[in-house]
Amino acid sequence: MHDQRKRRIAGDIVAHVFLAILAIIWIIPIVWVFLESFNKNPAPYQNTFFPTEYTFDNFVKLFTERNVLDFPRMFLNTLIIAIFVCLISLFFVLSVAYCMSRLRFRGRKGFMNVVLILGMFPGIMSVVAIYFILKAIDLTSDGFTILALILVYSAGSGVNFYVMKGFMDTIPKSLDEAAMLDGCTRLQVFTKIILPVCRPMIVYQTITGFLTPWLDFVMAKVICRTQTNYTASLGLYQMLQKEYIQSWFARFAAGAVIISIPIAILFIVTQRFYQESMAGSVKG
CATH class of the missing domain: 1.10.3720.10 (MetI-like)
Known part of the structure; x- marks a missing residue:
């Protein structure tokens, strides 16, 4: 009974870790688009993955x-x-x-x-x-x-x-x-x-x-x-x-x-x- 409980807990941990990884993979593009919309650099290429300078001008100019x-x-x-x-x-x-x-x-x-x-x-x-x-x-x-x-x-x-x-x-x-x-x-x-x-x-x-x-x-x-x-x-x-x-x-x-x-x-x-x-x- 004790071993069965341990296996169930281990299975729950693995499942939650797997779901957390999938959630992060799913949400990263959304976060990137949202942050990119405030990017001060209007060009598509930059040195960092996320913007370093932010502005609201993109919405205004749009x-x-x-x-x-x-x-x-x-x-x-x-x-x-x-x-x-x-x-x-x-x-x-x-x-x-x-x-x-x-x-x-x-x-x-x-x-x-x-x-x-x-x-x-x-x-x-x-x-x-x-x-x-x-x-x-x-x-x-x-x-x-x-x-x-x-x-x-x-x-x-x-x-x-x-x-x-x-x-x-x-x-x-x-x-x-x-x-x-x-x-x-x-x-x-x-x-x-x-x-x-x-x-x-x-x-x-x-x-x-x-x-x-x-x-x-x-x-x-x-x-x-x-x-x-x-x-x-x-x-x-x-x-x-x-x-x-x-x-x-x-x-x-x-x-x-x-x-x-x-x-x-x-x-x-x-x-x-x-x-x-x-x-x-x-x-x-």
Whole structure:
């Protein structure tokens, strides 16, 4: 018994040391980017790993010197796209998931199988086809680029309903039946019974719907042609090009820190909803 206890303690120590090493490896790049954003030296090469002189000028110049790279405009473009895509995709996913979970109709299983098969192919395979479709309907011109990105990101979001549907399948149908006996319509069952119970999954879909356009680079690179329509990811990419990197590298790090702020705020605001359970549903 004594030897078994020693082996258990030794195993715990090894596991904690291993996890601590992984945590340090994971956090070092984050700390480096954060410190680099305050680096007084704007060039990418220096003698020390961490900066030795610090300044807040990188953040100030990022938002004031807009004649070369207009980062505030790019940030605003990305924020507008992400908010609209988040709302539209949430509506699509909830609607499709509810129909697939609660309704029975001809072609339901076939539709789900087709969606499952299509989901096995990476989305990047359709980039060229999407671009020519948008070009054919003249949505690649300067005035419609943001609209085109919103349509592209949100158009296929309804096919990501499997996780939401799986969660809705765990909700007892007796709740629906009891509500309908009390005079509720399908819409009232959806809004007053299903949605409150699905709050944790709604939070998940909200975060996913926001992060997809917020972090995407490939689709934005294909569609956006002029700097006025660039997203933040394209702006950060431009800062690393050879004509900018010597004077913009520290501002690139500052931009990376700023990009992470809305994501952190979104997680902080929505994390409490993960604790919601069946107590959130009401009948009436």
